[in-house]
Amino acid sequence: MTGPDQQPIVRLSAVDKVFGRGGQPATTALEGIDLEIRRGEFVSLIGPSGCGKSTLLRVIGDLVPATRGDVVVNGKPAAKARRDRDYGIVFQAPVLFEWRSVEDNVKLPLEILGRPPAERAKRAREMLQLVELADFTRHYPYQLSGGMQQRVAIARALSIEPALLLMDEPFGALDEMTRERMNSEVLRIWERTGTTIVFVTHSIPEAVFLSSRVVVMSARPGRITKVIDIDLPRPRDLETRESRRYFELVTEVREALRAGGGLEGDDADGGGVASEERTLAEGAVG
Amino acid sequence: MATAAAARPSIAREPATAGRGVGRTALIYLGVLVAIFVIWEGVKFLGGVPWRMPGALPGPNNPAIWNPPFRWDFANDLRLPHIWNILIALGQPFQRGADETLAQYLFGAALYTWREAAIGFALGALLGLVLATTFVHSRLLERAFVPYVIASQTVPIIALAPMIAFAFGQNVLAVVIIATYLTFFPVTIAMIRGLRSVDPRAVELMRSYAASPLQVYLKVRLPASLPYLFTALKISATASIVGAIIGEDAGSIDEGLGRVITTFNQYYATGPEKLWTAILAAALVGIAFYLVVRAAELFVLRGRPGAAAG
Numbered sequence: 001m002t003g004p005d006q007q008p009i010v011r012l013s014a015v016d017k018v019f020g021r022g023g024q025p026a027t028t029a030l031e032g033i034d035l036e037i038r039r040g041e042f043v044s045l046i047g048p049s050g051c052g053k054s055t056l057l058r059v060i061g062d063l064v065p066a067t068r069g070d071v072v073v074n075g076k077p078a079a080k081a082r083r084d085r086d087y088g089i090v091f092q093a094p095v096l097f098e099w100r101s102v103e104d105n106v107k108l109p110l111e112i113l114g115r116p117p118a119e120r121a122k123r124a125r126e127m128l129q130l131v132e133l134a135d136f137t138r139h140y141p142y143q144l145s146g147g148m149q150q151r152v153a154i155a156r157a158l159s160i161e162p163a164l165l166l167m168d169e170p171f172g173a174l175d176e177m178t179r180e181r182m183n184s185e186v187l188r189i190w191e192r193t194g195t196t197i198v199f200v201t202h203s204i205p206e207a208v209f210l211s212s213r214v215v216v217m218s219a220r221p222g223r224i225t226k227v228i229d230i231d232l233p234r235p236r237d238l239e240t241r242e243s244r245r246y247f248e249l250v251t252e253v254r255e256a257l258r259a260g261g262g263l264e265g266d267d268a269d270g271g272g273v274a275s276e277e278r279t280l281a282e283g284a285v286g
Numbered sequence: 287m288a289t290a291a292a293a294r295p296s297i298a299r300e301p302a303t304a305g306r307g308v309g310r311t312a313l314i315y316l317g318v319l320v321a322i323f324v325i326w327e328g329v330k331f332l333g334g335v336p337w338r339m340p341g342a343l344p345g346p347n348n349p350a351i352w353n354p355p356f357r358w359d360f361a362n363d364l365r366l367p368h369i370w371n372i373l374i375a376l377g378q379p380f381q382r383g384a385d386e387t388l389a390q391y392l393f394g395a396a397l398y399t400w401r402e403a404a405i406g407f408a409l410g411a412l413l414g415l416v417l418a419t420t421f422v423h424s425r426l427l428e429r430a431f432v433p434y435v436i437a438s439q440t441v442p443i444i445a446l447a448p449m450i451a452f453a454f455g456q457n458v459l460a461v462v463i464i465a466t467y468l469t470f471f472p473v474t475i476a477m478i479r480g481l482r483s484v485d486p487r488a489v490e491l492m493r494s495y496a497a498s499p500l501q502v503y504l505k506v507r508l509p510a511s512l513p514y515l516f517t518a519l520k521i522s523a524t525a526s527i528v529g530a531i532i533g534e535d536a537g538s539i540d541e542g543l544g545r546v547i548t549t550f551n552q553y554y555a556t557g558p559e560k561l562w563t564a565i566l567a568a569a570l571v572g573i574a575f576y577l578v579v580r581a582a583e584l585f586v587l588r589g590r591p592g593a594a595a596g
Binding site: 058061063082083084085087088089091093095097098099101108109111112113140142160 | 485487488490491492493494495496497501505506509510512587589590591
């Protein structure tokens with residue numbers, strides 16, 4: 001990657017996030033989070049359900065405020081970065097607007113930004129080409145498969161050329177084969193655009209395959225237990241997934257998760273859903 | 287991937303299937319009309335009063351005379367006139383010596399009533415939209431005022447209509463206000479729900495774009511609420527007709543269906559089929575208004591999944 005690596009695009013220092021107001025018992029979702037993400041990096045946050053990885057992503061995006069600590073994005077406070085539209089976000093569900101065509105969904109953020117119609121059309125066309133959906137501009141979301149819908153969501157997030165792309169388990173609802181194809185796709189997009197990506201996942205292979213660094217978290221309270229550099233060569237392809245080093249790194253991440261108590265109830269999604277709803281409720285109020 | 291999209295085409299937009307759908311729908315409507323006719327006249331055939339073909343002479347064992355096996359009070363010619371007598375009445379002068387047929391007269395009255403109802407409907411829909419928008423943005427105002435909105439609808443309109451006519455004068459304004467009064471409620475209730483029906487992640491997404499509250503409202507909340515709005519508008523369309531008819535009576539408006547119904551009610555004993563024609567006219571204008579709203583719904587919600595249903 002070119003570009004100035006000296007100044008990190010995300011810097012979190014001593015960040016805590018505590019949910020619960022009034023009579024509710026407080027839940028510490030995040031505790032003592034210190035993390036720096038350099039420009040052009042691909043960083044995955046991985047951990048068991050309820051470890052606060054989605055909350056951490058939302059704190060970076062100023063969708064929920066941190067209770068304590070500093071969140072600096074693109075050299076400014078997170079709230080300022082959000083108002084400057086410094087990042088794009090992709091959720092687990094595509095969250096496309098059913099009354100808008102594929103093209104109009106991609107144009108939405110540009111409309112909010114007040115860009116002229118000609119530019120909106122041009123950007124939407126480029127972005128849909130990037131995610132290889134140029135033939136589906138006039139389709140409506142319900143006419144597309146889940147993987148295609150998620151690619152529209154990625155095109156929409158990238159349409160404003162954000163310095164940072166936040167992805168919250170974007171392929172968690174897809175089947176394994178679509179997911180692997182989407183992984184290669186997102187790597188291709190990342191290499192072409194040079195944007196920094198913060199990627200929340202609970203899939204170890206996905207985290208290792210995509211990332212330059214994997215941040216391992218533990219639950220209750222959510223903490224960073226280990227940061228693992230992924231030194232697999234790029235570009236990564238099918239062979240990467242079959243290399244010895246890949247398996248070593250997968251094992252390393254798995255052991256780090258186990259050391260943090262993360263693998264006992266890894267597949268129990270209940271806690272994760274509850275915490276996400278909580279995050280959303282908090283976000284809607286704040 | 288291309289096949290995935292092609293496998294789920296919008297059925298509503300296929301011209302061939304759409305044509306067949308219209309044909310089938312028309313057939314069903316026709317079937318229901320025939321069924322109503324058969325049941326109605328079947329009841330009279332079994333339990334009505336003796337009937338003879340026009341021009342047939344009275345006498346025993348005349349095949350032109352039918353003597354039903356039962357005598358049911360509700361099936362006599364006063365309570366349940368023959369359908370053909372209702373239809374014949376439509377073609378005759380609406381009163382002795384009048385140039386206009388009853389059908390023409392009813393059409394004019396129905397159009398007049400519909401105009402009042404449509405104004406009330408538009409004002410009511412607007413009022414409902416404003417109230418719902420206010421309530422969705424302020425829990426405090428919602429808690430304070432929604433009970434009164436609900437209470438307003440528990441007051442019988444029959445009791446309220448004369449008071450409104452007294453307050454605003456016996457004129458079209460009173461009628462419009464009564465139609466508005468019956469219209470705003472479904473829209474308010476449905477739109478409180480509709481404006482809140484937004485996926486919370488969509489709101490988060492808009493927050494990530496630093497969208498203004500107005501942008502969130504116009505680009506997310508309002509479009510998401512449109513299916514709810516049209517459901518309410520379809521209820522309101524028919525309710526506004528009822529409101530206008532009741533309002534015409536209280537407001538002493540002579541040109542609309544309300545006066546027609548009152549008059550024909552008074553002369554029911556001498557011409558029961560006339561009141562039935564007025565009821566038919568009121569039903570038809572209600573259905574017509576409903577269909578106008580339905581057409582608008584189909585247009586506005588085109589392209590959305592499930593837009594063709596309901």
